[in-house]
Amino acid sequence: MKRILWLVVSLCLFSHSSFANPLPVEAFASIPDVRFVSLSPDGKKIASLIRVSTNELEGQVLSIRDIKTNKDIFPLQTDNQKFVILSLTWANDDVILIESKYPSIRRGIPTTETRLMKYTLSDNKTTSVFSNHSLSRFYGYGLPQLQASVIDYLDNDPGHILMQIQGLGSKPQYESVIKVSLKTGAIKTLQPARMHIGDWLTDRQHNVRIGIYRDDTSYRIYEQKAAGEDLRILWEFEALAEDVIWPIGFDHDPNILYISAYHQGLKAIFKVNLTDPKLTKELVFHNENYDVEGWLVYSELKQKVIGLSTDIEGEYLFWDQDYIKLNNGLTAALPESHNAITQFSDDERRYIVYATGPIESGAYYFGNRDQNALYPVAYRYSQLPPELLSTPKTVNYQARDGLTIEAFLTTPKDAIAKNLPTIIFPHGGPISYDSTTFDYWAQFLANRGYAVLQMNFRGSAGYGFNFMSSGLKNWGLEMQTDIEDGAHWLISQGISDPKRMCIVGASYGGYAALMGVAITPDLYQCAISVAGVTDLEELVKSSRGYDNSKIVKKQIGDDYDDLYQRSPISKVASIKVPVLLIHGTKDRVVRVEQSEKMYDALKDLQKPVKYIELENGDHYLSNNQHRLTTFIEIERFLAANLGVQ
Structure with a gap:
């Protein structure tokens, strides 16, 4: 096949055949070479966000390629400090919408602000989607914090989009739905804000139909025939309860709504006919x-x-025969990966495929159904050839109370899984999960000679209601011992050297890492916390300024004395091993003070600790230099404390 790949060619820093173990730290620690590959509605142009590293810029640029002429333009760049691009979407053949975020402070409370920009090809300009006159309509309430929520791209009217936004009408603290002109930036209110409704959903005819209501921890799902009409309640439930029902979209029939709900204790997809008085749920798909x-x-x-x-x-399920045939063809062409069609052109003859897998960091392909051809577009991590990466293995072990924990073990490539230096690597969230899909952290650590165990401790997502809810208000308790039991299992299997084991994590995982060395001081030889929680009492109290504070309490707890006792900062005296703390100063998820106070407490007791503060860094290591600094410090720290060169 002809490689149209421009992104591969223009950014190809190394060829796949030139590597030898170990791979350079930059291969893992750099932000992806390409993201957000997006096809124009007419199928003639591809937009993407490309990583660049030059004397002039360390960051990312927006790239747009004309497929027919092979010409590129690069109209926008960012260093990922002033702002971070979150998505690229073609609104029509001439306009690309660019969602971005940046850190700010409102009334003394740290916030993340979002904005929506547009790049117009015909006049080669990047501007806000809102005109100055439109923005002036918000000044009485103050400019909204979140200004990037598009709820409908209006395929029947490509010159406009529908957005939801606060700051308008008689209830400015709640979301209105507005129609935005992509040519002039003018706005028109279609759906006035209603009390406590924070999200709106349109049907396929572009009518505002569903409103999602929340008051503290109580939710209601409302339906209306059209914008501004009387609301009918469909369902009501409490946050984190088993009877939750979330709308996910309409079929072409405006009465057929697809929803997510629990089925036999596991989340499944249903559809409901809204004309049915009983709202009977018809099962569509479950596992x-x-x-x-x-x-x-x-x-x-x-x-x-x-x-x-x-x-x-990344499983894709089609029930239309034309697309089943297309999907089967992709599986035959790319048998070693999970292949997701992320986008079609309007005529559905051209499309973008994203292929990934346990050792495939991600590859984008351009498909042409008229030519029956598939062309490589770009690799997410061009310096990570699959043949040099380690395939994770699914394992199961028993927690001390008999609960089965699913985990994923990655060992150095071609190494015998015996007596290995080991990293215990719990995930963040904590209502999240790990799987065998590509993980650049685990691959980096395995490439450096470590066995890596990632476990889905109780409270993780993906295993049904009972498993998830068993983690509520459980930080530092069974959630923690599930992780500890994984470390003991590795030792009992002879896989890990008990004298060369470190616990590493980010966000909640950073909390678990610090708790691990605090409550089991003889199990690990070191701990690394990246943007980790160190004080649960302070974490819950700091949520008071946000509208989800009661949900935070429901998830973590509100007995402040108990929360403090389940915090690493209360157990500093028990920690005997070296600790590495890394945190960004503009983290809006876990405040930097969490690591600063932990560092001071450890230092006061003359405990071995090193603290790396990332200036203007966020919670997600969005800046390339911050990510590189983090991985270099982790590599040095582990080598020093586990004796691996």
């Missing part, structure tokens, strides 16, 4: 072992839902 969540795949051409993109290992 016998795992929760299913995902997004509808809708065909504008056929005017119907044709499938589902699930979060189970």
